Amino acid sequence: MGDWWQRNIVEPGKLPLLLALAAFVVTFLVTRLVTRLIRAGKGPFRNISSGSVHIHHVVPGIILTVVGGFCAVAGGQRGVGSALAAVVFGVGAGLVMDEFALILHLDDVYWSEDGRKSVEVVVLTTALVGLLLLGYAPFGVNDLDRDEMQDRGTALGTIGGNFLVALLALYKGKARTALFGVVIPFVALFGAVRLARPTSPWARRFYRRRPRARAKALLRSYHHDRRWLGPSRRFQDWLGGAPDVEPARALERR
Secondary structure, eight states: OHHHHIIIIITTTOHHHHHHHHHHHHHHHHHHHHHHHHHHTOSSOOOOEETTEEOOTHHHHHHHHHHHHHHHHHHOSSSHHHHHHHHHHHHHHHHHHHTHHHHHHTSOOTTSGGGHHHHHHHHHHHHHHHHHHTTOOGGGGGGSOHHHHHOHHHHHHHHHHHHHHHHHHHHTTOHHHHHHHHHSHHHHHHHHHSOOOTTSHHHHHHSTTOHHHHHHHHHHHHHHHHHHHHHHHHHHHHHHOOOOOOOOOOOOOO
16 A cells, blocks of 8 residues: 555655645535535534625635645645645635535525536536546546657647547537546547537537437437436435525416
């Protein structure tokens, strides 16, 4: 275990990345626990306010992210200072990403249906950083051997090709596939060759006069969402808390 740690974490200089990821995940989990206790009215925790202004935890998160980021850049990849900077950055990033939906909508949607985006982004961020920690390089350049890496044309061609494939998957409305395809090229290729999502720019442009393709895309999207949406929502509810039930609209007067 000691040899593996030294060879795969310490020597490549990945210890700050590991500490930042651990601080990011722990901060998100602790923050969600505290906010759920505040929501339920349990424990000693309360919302922080300054007069009539509610101070969201994204505010200290931004400060910690900026401080930790600049200190990490100044401190390099090794030493106690870089490790502490990585932890500060991870804590700040965890606080910021926990309120990603608030930043996106410029509204307090933390416990609404739109607030689920924060949990989705945190899970995606954790997975992508975990892949980088395991040695996956963006656009698949980790798949090249030493001789190929010395050939700039081969390296640039690989990076450019994988980038175009990931961009195509994104254009087809498959954002998650495109993101993971940045570090795992065949994932993006799988998303790029299959039918586009019916609401994607690709579908609006190329399926407009192809009713069979449009119908097939709708059917495939329906079956995919039916299969995965339920488990995904239950996982998000378990991890970040279930959103508030939106009140039904009042019946219109006759």
